[in-house]
Amino acid sequence: MDKAPLRPSRELRGMIDGYRLSQAIHVAAVLGIADLLASGPRPSDDLAQATETDPSSLYRLLRALAAAGVLHEAENQVFALTPVGECLRRDAPESLYGWAMFVGGANHWHLWSALEFGIRTGDNAFRHVYGTDSWTYRQRHPELGAEFDLAMSSIANLAMATLLPIFDFGRFATIVDVGGGNGSLLAAILARYPATRGVLFDQQHVVAGAGAALDRAGVADRCAIVSGDFFKEIPKHGDAYILKSIIHDWEDEKAIAILRNCRQAMPEGAALLAIERDLGSRNEMPESKFSDLNMLLGPGGRERSSEEYASLFKATGFEFVGLTRGASGFGIFEGVAR
Secondary structure: OOOOOOOHHHHHHHHHOHHHHHHHHHHHHHHOHHHHOOOOOEEHHHHHHHHOOOHHHHHHHHHHHHHOOOEEEEHHHEEEEOHHHHOOOOOOOOOOHHHHHHHOOHHHHHHHOOHHHHHHHOOOHHHHHHOOOHHHHHHHOHHHHHHHHHHHHHHHHHHHHHHOOOOOHHHOOEEEEEOOOOOHHHHHHHHHOOOOEEEEEEOHHHHOOHHHHHHHOOOHHHEEEEEOOOOOOOOOOOOEEEEEOOHHHOOHHHHHHHHHHHHHHOOOOOEEEEEEEEOOOOOOOHHHHHHHHHHHHOOOOOOEOHHHHHHHHHHOOEEEEEEEEOOOOEEEEEEEEO
């Protein structure tokens, strides 16, 4: 028997109270609850001892997460992971541990409290709250930079889990990952396509630890690591250039500057692969619409539609080929250098 639809007021109440679930998941991530349950169910008191938390308070957190479907509570306050909760493990194939740590952290939480400022003024909320841009701030606070990198790896892994099976990266001999962070995305591609070589390109402090991710994937011998600034110069002569969640960080002027530098580095016929969210049409795809608000608050960029990406490509010397959609909400906006 189908459940009766929620009253509109109850549906709205659930939306309003969504922050509580986000924070509960964040605290569970901080405490490593999913990792502690990876080998099987455990009593709440056992988990409290392992996490050095108050037993009564931890039980209240765990039963709330069980009611939301993240955990399952059995008799005698014994808890186990659900398929949803499995994704909170650090080592899960589609782990969102890093994203839960980042989104629920005080730095990001405080930023979203400035949403009204951003909407009223159109100014960058991050600079308003923290006195500088998000990139400089994370460089000055390496612990936050590491947390951000882990969050981006979580999202990249989720995106690639749905895109790798449906897009043939193996047709490219050399792939340049522009702004590729710690190399987790490029490592996944190279591991799937053993004949392909890669170039990981990002700022020096970002790629400093990338060798470990490439080593773990067994692809370090096929991947060069190059440091630099994509607003200045990008490595030349690749067959395909990936920009994963790069263009959405910037308004059109700077997005065009990045794409023009890519075009200058690329031979004619090379592929440009922008892995981004599709903004979608009216009344759909809320993840993309709220990600767009996140861009407004943080780096100061925006999510875009296929038509907007096609326009950016045309303005910078690329022919827009099309969009390959993945089930994760991300897609590959493909262009060809002309």
